[in-house]
Amino acid sequence: MAKPYLGRASMDALMHRLHLHASVGSSKRPGVRGKALRVDTDTLGVLGGSSLVSSTIVPWAPTSRVYPVDAPVDTPPIVLLPGFGNCSADYENPYGSPNDSMAAVLRRRGFKVYVVQMERKDWLKVGRAMISRNYWAGLCTVDPGYRWYLERIQQAVDKARLECRSDQVRLVGHSAGGWLGRAFVADPLYFDSPVQDEGAPHQGICSLVTLGTPHRPRPAGTGLDTTGGALTWVNLQWPGAHFADKGVEYVCVAGCAVQADRFAPRSSIERYAHSSYSQVCGDGHGHLGDCVVPLANAHLEGADNIVLEGVFHSMGTNKSWQIEHRWYGSEDVVDHWAHCLVRQ
Numbered sequence: 001m002a003k004p005y006l007g008r009a010s011m012d013a014l015m016h017r018l019h020l021h022a023s024v025g026s027s028k029r030p031g032v033r034g035k036a037l038r039v040d041t042d043t044l045g046v047l048g049g050s051s052l053v054s055s056t057i058v059p060w061a062p063t064s065r066v067y068p069v070d071a072p073v074d075t076p077p078i079v080l081l082p083g084f085g086n087c088s089a090d091y092e093n094p095y096g097s098p099n100d101s102m103a104a105v106l107r108r109r110g111f112k113v114y115v116v117q118m119e120r121k122d123w124l125k126v127g128r129a130m131i132s133r134n135y136w137a138g139l140c141t142v143d144p145g146y147r148w149y150l151e152r153i154q155q156a157v158d159k160a161r162l163e164c165r166s167d168q169v170r171l172v173g174h175s176a177g178g179w180l181g182r183a184f185v186a187d188p189l190y191f192d193s194p195v196q197d198e199g200a201p202h203q204g205i206c207s208l209v210t211l212g213t214p215h216r217p218r219p220a221g222t223g224l225d226t227t228g229g230a231l232t233w234v235n236l237q238w239p240g241a242h243f244a245d246k247g248v249e250y251v252c253v254a255g256c257a258v259q260a261d262r263f264a265p266r267s268s269i270e271r272y273a274h275s276s277y278s279q280v281c282g283d284g285h286g287h288l289g290d291c292v293v294p295l296a297n298a299h300l301e302g303a304d305n306i307v308l309e310g311v312f313h314s315m316g317t318n319k320s321w322q323i324e325h326r327w328y329g330s331e332d333v334v335d336h337w338a339h340c341l342v343r344q
Helices: 008-021 102-107 120-130 133-137 147-163 176-186 230-237 269-281
Strands: 036-038 078-081 113-115 169-174 205-211 249-256 304-309
Touching: 078 102, 078 147, 078 176, 102 113, 113 147, 120 133, 147 169, 147 176, 169 176, 176 205, 176 230
Parallel strands: 078 113, 078 169, 169 205, 205 249, 249 304
Antiparallel strands: 036 304
């Protein structure tokens, strides 16, 4: 039985995940657009025979059917939710290049953008959950490991609504920020009114867009759930696009860039993808995804689910892989999902 305390091995594992998911860098490549596919979540899984891929690397697929988004003046402000191990600067000033940031890309399209404020070291607070027996039994909720994150969301939402004089905001959650955003929308601790029906969503949220979010927990019996059961709890409490019929729009965007291969050379991108996908779905071999999260885990039932070919999870990538790199926040990628931010 695993010991219910944060030992050296557990801390090393946590720091490994911070390193794995937090690489940043400029990925601006103007002038090229890519293909977006709407899919049925039931068709996702191991897609080795899919027409999406002819090799283990899926290329960026240009299309002329996507046009730059131009946000109307009265568009609700956007609150960006950082992914696991990321900090605010990754979305505002990656590698000291603010013009290449996701926030800047969205602002150039007329959006008012706020980023949930955090430092990379804040993610060590997840260790609070790891000292509990519930973590090792897979029975955690967002308390205590992720409560700090929801509080930061509340601060950003309040600021955006006040400064923009807007009743509502749109949440855009990258990676773990997506499923934590789902928890925030439903948590009555953050509702405007303490007497609001707990079966209703947060009054100040009109939509949630997730980018490369691992929405489905790791299957039981396939290894340690690194959320300690928190993700399972979110799915049990508020499955799928839970508040879609109560005014909250759900859009799940997933990159399809790499097919994992457990037999590939150890330093290869395919082997890296296998390791990453396996942390999410148990066995990543043969799965397609954004190099960190497999497609099979990145969508929600009842949501507007979108696949972007050739789009990676993180801002930066390993230069030794020598690949053409784009991620969800790249200049020529954003227009393939940001249209949902201007829908009425």
